[in-house]
Every structure is written in C-alpha cells, then in structure tokens.
Amino acid sequence: MISATHYLTLAAILFAIGTVGVITRRNVITMFMCVELMLNAVNLTFITFSRFLDQIDGQIFVLFVMTVAAAEAAVGLALIVVLSRHTGTLDVDQANTMKW
Amino acid sequence: MTLIVFYGLAATAVTAAILVVLMSRVVYSALALIVCFGATAGLFFQLGAQFIAAVQVIVYAGAIMVLFLFVIMLLDPASEVFLPSRLKRVPVFALACAVLFTLVLLEAADRWAAAQVFTDSIAGTERSSGPGGEIETLAHSLFRDYLLPFEVTSILILVAVLGAVVLTRQHHETE
Known part of the structure; x- marks a missing residue:
C-alpha cells in the first residue's frame, strides 16, 4: 500500500537536493544538472497527482515540461560553451561581468 | 512487493x-x-x-x-x-534553504493527503484497461484538448535550435 504521500515526499526530497546543488556548487554544468534534477522532481509530483486524482492532464504537463527542458538544455549548454570560451573556466563566480 | x-x-x-x-x-x-x-x-x-x-x-x-x-x-x-563547493562560505544559508524547502513541500504533501481528494492507495484504482490503455487516453487528450500547446511546442523547439546554433556560431566568426 503506497500512498501519494510516499511519492510526494520523495519528490520533495529530490527537489531539495537539487536546490542545495544549485546554491552550493560553483561549476556551472553541475548547477545546470541540479536544475534538471529539480525539474525531474516536479515531474514526479505531476505524475503522482495524475495517478491519484485519476486525470490524464498531469502526464500531458510532464510531456511539455520535458520538451521545455530539452530546449532549455540545448540553449543553456550553448551558453555554457560560449561562457567557458570567453572566461576560460566553468566557475560561475568568474562570470561577474555583463560585457567583455 | x-x-x-x-x-x-x-x-x-x-x-x-x-x-x-x-x-x-x-x-x-x-x-x-x-x-x-x-x-x-x-x-x-x-x-x-x-x-x-x-x-x-x-x-x-x-x-x-x-x-x-x-x-x-x-x-x-x-x-x-576541481571547483570547491560554495558551502564553506554560506553554510547556514544553503542548509536553511534546503530544510525550508523540504518542510514546505512536506507540509503541502501532508495537506493533500489529509484532504482525501484521491483514493488512498495505488492498488485501489485500476483504470484504462482497454486495448490502448493508458497511452490511448494520453493520445486522445494530447491531440484533442492540448493540440494548440502541442503545436506551439514545435515553434519553441525551432527557436531553441536556432538559438543554440547562433550562440555557438557567433564566436567562430570573431576568431
């Protein structure tokens, strides 16, 4: 007997771990992966509610979240490549100027 | 099990x-x-x-x-x-954020569970056992109710692809 609380608690824990990663890490790629982790936790919440409210809409939303995450990954990684070429490092603390 | x-x-x-x-x-x-x-x-x-x-x-x-x-x-x-973690510099802030997030989300989950909006166990609901099952329901919803967002998504992906190409090309031209 698994209740919805089990899944929601797990999603909350995963989201919190992702938040800690975004706040504490300095490597920009790791921070980006932690954002993906948070999106994944949200997806788990969506699927849980879709299941326990017996509505399909949650799964549709997850599909859209995944699409946006894919687009975000493409643009974000392109930005990371450009950033590392300009600054020569992946440290976000070095990216502290708006214009080179 | x-x-x-x-x-x-x-x-x-x-x-x-x-x-x-x-x-x-x-x-x-x-x-x-x-x-x-x-x-x-x-x-x-x-x-x-x-x-x-x-x-x-x-x-x-x-x-x-x-x-x-x-x-x-x-x-x-x-x-x-290896870039050392930022945790040394702002330990209280990071940990407080994590604890706060977890508590807020746990509370929200608890309220939902208490509201009894949904059936309490996963074994209770067995749905969509037709030929297509779950996927058929999903497809009906996606291509009928959510058709416009679905099509708009293609524009988003096109923009993202163009953006990624433009971002990484610009640097080649300046070199």
Missing part, C-alpha cells in the same frame, strides 16, 4: 541525487544523474505512466544527458580543475 520496489527505486534516486551534488568530477555527476533519471522512470512506470517512463528514458536519460556529456567532453580541460 510494490512497496519494496518503491523503496528500492526511491533509495536509488535519492542516493544518485546526493552523488550528483557531491561528486567533484562533472562526468561522475552526469553519470549519477542518469541513474537518478532511470530510477524515476521506474517510479513513473509504477505509477501507471508507461509512456512517460519510456519518454523519460529516451529523451531525458538518453538525448539530454548525451548532450550534457558531449559538452563536458568538449570542455574537458576546464572541468579538470
């Missing part, structure tokens, strides 16, 4: 997520993230969302993570340098 599977998948997902945050090398973080996505796909499957589980493995653990690994390989000399 399902409870054992759930706890196994949940432990795997949480462990992998912690490793994503703690690993010093970016490549190891990416590999841990793939494991985490795989465990989540298993949870999706357990929740009866077979199609989403397949998409999770193909798109997330497959396509997106391969993109990540390509970029990590591309920037390898830079990623060799």
